[in-house]
Amino acid sequence: MNATVDGDRPQAEQTSPEQAAATIDDFRGEIDHLDAEILRLIKRRAEISRQIGQARMAAGGPRIVYNREMDVLARYRELGPEGRELAMILLRLGRGRLGH
Numbered sequence: 161m162n163a164t165v166d167g168d169r170p171q172a173e174q175t176s177p178e179q180a181a182a183t184i185d186d187f188r189g190e191i192d193h194l195d196a197e198i199l200r201l202i203k204r205r206a207e208i209s210r211q212i213g214q215a216r217m218a219a220g221g222p223r224i225v226y227n228r229e230m231d232v233l234a235r236y237r238e239l240g241p242e243g244r245e246l247a248m249i250l251l252r253l254g255r256g257r258l259g260h
């Protein structure tokens with residue numbers, strides 16, 4: 161018989177509310193750490209991107225280099241449609257406000 165009811169689950173798979181809370185706490189600590197790192201890296205990326213843009217424009221070049229941006233978009237494609245959105249946001253952050 162394939163049907164399962166709550167009482168059929170083996171003991172090893174059961175988790176107490178206290179164990180679940182501890183596991184969730186641990187994972188949340190890791191997420192908090194990852195978010196801080198991601199934020200630091202995003203800020204650093206935007207800063208470098210702006211510096212490249214400024215250096216290029218100071219030499220009479222364009223602020224945006226489309227083939228390079230296509231490479232960046234391709235890099236995030238493995239994350240699916242959200243990856244593309246994420247890459248677009250990263251590129252926008254590197255541009256800063258227009259004229260600045």
Ligand SMILES: C=C(O[C@@H]1C=C(C(=O)O)C=C[C@H]1O)C(=O)O
Binds near residue numbers: 223224228232250251
């Ligand atoms: C950073 C550069 O300048 C611009 C910003 C890019 C980026 O943020 O990845 C990519 C291409 C350029 O439009 C670059 O040319 O590498």
